[in-house]
Amino acid sequence: MTPAPPAGAPAPAPPPLALRGAALAYGDRTAWSGLDLEVARGEFVTVLGPNGSGKTSLLRAVLGLQPLTGGTLHVLGRSARRGSRAVGYVPQQRLVDPVTPVRARDLVRLGIDGDRWGLGGRRHRARVDELLEAVGATAYADVPLGLLSGGEQQRVRIAQALGSSPALLLCDEPLLSLDLARQEEVTALIDATRRTTGTAVVFVTHEINPVLPYTDRVLYLAPAGHAVGTPADVLTGEHLSRLYGTRVDVLRAQGRVVIVGGDEHHGHHLEEAS
Numbered sequence: 001m002t003p004a005p006p007a008g009a010p011a012p013a014p015p016p017l018a019l020r021g022a023a024l025a026y027g028d029r030t031a032w033s034g035l036d037l038e039v040a041r042g043e044f045v046t047v048l049g050p051n052g053s054g055k056t057s058l059l060r061a062v063l064g065l066q067p068l069t070g071g072t073l074h075v076l077g078r079s080a081r082r083g084s085r086a087v088g089y090v091p092q093q094r095l096v097d098p099v100t101p102v103r104a105r106d107l108v109r110l111g112i113d114g115d116r117w118g119l120g121g122r123r124h125r126a127r128v129d130e131l132l133e134a135v136g137a138t139a140y141a142d143v144p145l146g147l148l149s150g151g152e153q154q155r156v157r158i159a160q161a162l163g164s165s166p167a168l169l170l171c172d173e174p175l176l177s178l179d180l181a182r183q184e185e186v187t188a189l190i191d192a193t194r195r196t197t198g199t200a201v202v203f204v205t206h207e208i209n210p211v212l213p214y215t216d217r218v219l220y221l222a223p224a225g226h227a228v229g230t231p232a233d234v235l236t237g238e239h240l241s242r243l244y245g246t247r248v249d250v251l252r253a254q255g256r257v258v259i260v261g262g263d264e265h266h267g268h269h270l271e272e273a274s
């Protein structure tokens with residue numbers, strides 16, 4: 001048990017994210033239940049699991065878009081609510097229509113202004129420039145988004161998500177359709193951000209390897225339950241076999257993890273041995 005703080009000491013700040021006994025079901029189909037997870041300031045938590053295990057549902061719950069069916073969920077000590085400035089969100093990689101006139105800097109300004117479109121001023125412009133520079137997007141700040149490459153667009157989305165200086169950054173498979181070099185750039189950027197700003201990161205992915213070097217803890221959602229712990233603790237054959245209810249092997253080679261089995265029963269392989 002944590003000792004009580006001395007009398008008169010300021011109360012410790014509430015964690016960026018706390019789930020206790022959390023459950024989410026759609027009708028009689030339970031995505032997950034009994035979920036306890038507290039994410040600390042600056043922590044990088046990677047969420048893994050096969051298709052349909054409830055990863056996106058978890059992010060939607062944190063964004064206040066999906067009510068829990070049990071337990072509690074708090075962001076900085078407050079109930080999750082839509083449009084919270086404390087939560088930044090990087091969606092799945094989607095290419096923008098090439099004819100869109102929206103420039104990179106317009107999207108980033110939207111991240112700062114929220115829905116107060118168009119409020120400008122010198123301070124805002126300086127902040128937009130600072131964010132674009134932080135993600136290395138200054139060179140294409142005035143280029144329409146649709147003309148940027150997938151990796152460039154994803155950098156701009158990260159700058160947008162960081163616009164409100166969120167305590168918590170949610171990333172939903174932001175690496176999809178990026179090549180290896182761009183995947184590394186994007187993950188290193190998110191890692192650098194959490195180290196400098198203390199933003200906590202919850203990162204949903206099907207591919208553990210690009211984020212393995214940065215991951216403090218893994219939340220593994222699976223058909224027969226879930227597990228939370230360090231990658232070394234959770235990513236073992238014994239542990240995952242229990243979570244899948246079938247034999248799963250975890251192979252480690254050249255710093256990479258390859259998970260074999262489990263998902264064949266759910267339509268695809270977790271990781272292709274490449």
Ligand SMILES: Nc1ncnc2c1ncn2[C@@H]1O[C@H](COP(=O)(O)OP(=O)(O)OP(=O)(O)O)[C@@H](O)[C@H]1O
Binds near residue numbers: 049050
């Ligand atoms: N609004 C909804 N109504 C009913 N069922 C839903 C709804 N949203 C999600 N589900 C179901 O809940 C389960 C979890 O879905 P979710 O999208 O959270 O999984 P996921 O782990 O993100 O999957 P993927 O890896 O395929 O993106 C799935 O079986 C899905 O069909």
